[in-house]
Each structure stands twice: as C-alpha cells, then as structure tokens.
Amino acid sequence: MTLRKILPRVLLAAVWGVAITLSGCSGGPEYTAHDITGVMPDLEFNLTNEQGEAVTADDYDGRLKLLFFGYTNCPDICPATMARIRAALGGLDAETRKDIDVLFLSVDPQRDTPERLQRFTSSFGDGVVGLTGNQDQLKALTKRYRVTYGYGEPNDNGFYLVSHSSAIFVYGPDNRSRLLINQQESVDEITADLKTLLAQLD
C-alpha cells in the first residue's frame, strides 16, 4: 500500500482519536455533571475561614467537598445555587451528609468579612463553610482551576457587581477533582450524581 493511500486513513484515525479523547468517552460512570477527573488539578489552597483562621485544603481531607465561588452581596446566582446545594444534599441520608463539606468561597474579600460570611453560610444549613482570602490567594486558586472573577463599577451607593464562576466543583475525599456541576443541572440530578460518585468512591 502506498503512502498516499495510507495517509488519509491515518489522518482520519487521528481525528477520531482526538475527538474521542476530548469528548471524554472513557466508559466511566454516567453523570449529568461534567466528569473532570484528571482534567483539572487536585484541590489545594491557602485561605481564611469564617472564624478568621488560616486554612488549607488538607483541613478538609477525607471528606467530599463541593466548592462554589461567589460573594454574599450576589443578587441571584449565589443564594440560588446555595439553596440548590442544600436541597440536593437533603436527598442524601443523614450519615452521608455528615461526610460532605460545602465550601462557599467568596471572591469579594473587601466586603465579605468572616462575620458576614458566617451570617450568609448559616442560612444554608450545617456543613457549609465560608472561605475567603486576599487577592493573591484568590488569584492563585482561581488560576489553578481556570476560573476567574472581576469587579464591576460601583454605583452611587458603592454597590458593585462581581463576575464569578457559576459552577459547583466537586472534590473527592482525597482532594482529587471529580465533577463540575453547572447551573442547568436540577436538584434531583445533583443528588443522583453525588450518589453515583459516592458509590464509585466506596
């Protein structure tokens, strides 16, 4: 067979190979969320919790973690997402829920003091931890997860909007990245995905 005849087949195979690799047809468990195992780096951070103490990802070792980036002045997505998380976790049995941390990471440290964070997270039940950090810490963390945030112009009252990631990142007890849940996913779908993930991790 000549090279000219082989080449188109090689190219076609290569295109299919790339397409299959990128579309993530790995034959793993079925999730509604995006399976980001191996796509995104493990959880690592140096931040401050709502008690004003310095914390790292190791402090949450051994527990499943749901991480959401937001800010307490958020008019819509943040409270709605936190409410969805609370409802989704309500679909799990109480024992399982105890082993899950919800990390609400504020990217607006100027307004979100530890006290303010505490008031916000306490509205969404137990197991919700408010975190924030200085700009260097936040930039290092968001860059690591290829997400970002930005501040809008303040209005006459000093209020400004903050653009931020709308996704929920799920990390395993070993801090490996696992799932990315976006805004389209329903509460029931989130519950089902968490159950599938927990069963896979067992």
Next chain:
Amino acid sequence: MTDEIIRWLTPWEPQPVLIAVFAIVAVCYVRGLARRRRLRDTAPAIAFGLGLISMYVVMQTHVDYYAQYMFFIHRAQHLILHHLGPFLIALSMPTAVLAAGAPAWLNRGVRGLGTLAPVMASYRFVQHPVISALLFVGLIYFWLTPSIHFTAMLSARDYWLMNLSMAVDGLLFWWFMLDPRAPGTTRTTYSTGLRIIVLWAVMPPQIALGAYIALAPDTVYDVYAVCGRAFPISPIVDQQLGGLITWIPAAMMSVVATLILLRFGFVHERSKPQSSDRTTATPAKEPLT
C-alpha cells in the same frame, strides 16, 4: 504605569517552548534582514513583523487571560491565530530572509526535513486543496463544538492543543493560498482559479457558524459562565460579539485573499513569454504586499 506594562507583557500561562520558537524565528528574520540589506524587504518585513507579533501577543501576554474568560476575545484571538497573523506571515514570503538569517545547522536541518519522503508526502497531503479547506473549516467547527469547547477551555493541555492547532493550520492554509509563484512551480502551487474556489468554499460555513452563534437566543457556550468572565458583561452580548467576529472578519479574509490572488494572476499573465518559441514562464519572485 510601568507595573501595568509589565503586567500586560507577562504571559498569563508561560509556554517556554513557544516563547523560544518565537524568539528564534524573530532573531533569524532580523539577522536575515541585516545581512541582505535590501530596501525591497521593507514592506514584507512590516507584514511579517505584524503577523508574528500579533500571534505572540494573543498567546503569550495578558491578552491570553481575557481570551480564556471572555468568549468574544477568544474569538478575536482565534481570528488572529488562524487568519490574520498567518495571513500576514504568508504574504511576506519570509523563507529567503529567514534562510539568510538562520544559522547553517538550522538551514541544513530544514533542508534535510524537506528531503524526507514521508514529510513531503504529509505536507502535500495537507496542502491538497480539498484537505486544506476541510482542515481549515473543520478545525473551527471542531473546537467550537460546545462539548469540545467546554473541555478545551477547562483543560490546560487541550487549551494549548487548540490554540497551536489553529496557528499551525492557519500558517499551512495561507501559505498554500498566498504562494506568489506561478501555478505549477511546485506540486503544491495550484492554479489561481482553484485557490479562489477554495477561498470561497471556506466562506459560507464560517458565515453560517458565526451567524448561528451571533443570533442564538440562548447561551451556546456555558463554559464562560462556569469559569466566570473577566469582567461583568451580559452572556448574550459576549456571545453575539463572538459570533460577529466569527462571521464577518473571518469571511472577509477570503475576499481580501481573492483580490491578492487576482493580482498574482495578472502578474503571471504579464510575465508570460510573448514569442511562441519560449515554453517556460518566469515565476514571479517578488512577494506582493
């Protein structure tokens, strides 16, 4: 002010190999210009410089940060990587200047590669008009397939694979299109008419995709909401701007290239031998700008 300049010039995700390649090409080109000292190199040098610098800027400065977190800036980045930058580089026909400036071992290496049958067969294959058009449009569609685009923006590896594939394909495509030599000079120098057909064939799919994105009532690419945008902007406005960039300037490049090819065609016609006993046409050696 200085801090701001440094911040803008600092690569968002430094790629040492890429920076080295740009530096080597730039040094070879500048050395080539200095050695040749030809006034007629000026216009091509401006085109080459603009092409190379624009490709570097969108990949290895803070512009890349905005391209990762705003859809319309991502589309502008690809317009430069796949269309404008390679177009200017190909138009400048930099081979002679680069060869004059490159060290002897590099020239030998490149010539050696050119003598390898598999390399040349692969090159001729990707420069075949049909394959070239399919690759050009196919890559745009491939990376803009929502599920693939999602992973490409999240995974550092796939992101660079996407950008580099666009840059390399852009160089191959416009190199093939803007070859100023007389048709038939090499096996990949196709006729002006055929090249114009390819240029016009790649236009409607780009217009269709750009219009689809620009006019979509809902968000097509949710990865920008997932990752957050660089500054607060309506997702639909971001998407509409991105769609327009995919739609209009990308397709306009085919029109501009057609005009340049027609100019090449006139030059070849003029340089054809007048008397019937001469059989070989003189190839146009000058790059046209």
